[in-house]
Amino acid sequence: MVCDELSGRLYCKKIMIECKIYHKFDGNFNDRRFMKKIYIILFVLLAVISISCAGKEKVKPSADSLLTTEAINRLEIIKNAYQGKDAGTLQRQIDTKLAESILKNLNFEKAELSFTPRMLKITDVSVIVNINWQGIWRIAQDKKLENRGLASLILQRESLKLIQIDGDNPFLMPLAGE
Secondary structure (H helix, E strand, C coil): CEEEEECCEEEEEECCEEEEECCCCCCCCCCHHHHHHHHHHHHHHHHHHHHHHCCCCCCCCCHHHHHHHHHHHHHHHHHHHHHCCCHHHHHHHECHHHHHHHHCCCCCCEEEEEEEEEEEEECCCEEEEEEEEEEEEEEECCEEEEEEEEEEEEEECCCCCEEEEEECCCCCCCCCCC
């Protein structure tokens, strides 16, 4: 192996293999060439990030997206009114016959419902929200009833009033024997 140092560059030759080491970083951050490269890389990264983030307009939600959000919010209002035994809100948000059957069954001390929407279908006249639900009803200090199920909650499209429940009704307290 033959090594020479010519004007700050190290040349090494070994059996037809030539290695050229032009600049070796030795951990000294005061080296101007090294720091210049770092500054250029940081500047390019900053420019790319600022260009990619700037000028994006907010996407305006579609009518169906707004309707979906409003339907989910309406079901939350109904659920909270049921848990709080708010008969006035339930009568305003639910069809009359359905509201009567739900109001007859508000004979619990406390109810806790959780809804998990699975699918939402929008038709010309209705919005159908398929949910999984779980409920706990406390009927006495030490007695509670639990139930869960699947339901299709059908809302009138224009008013978003709950008009029908297909499947397991989350607003009916289970019987003590179930």
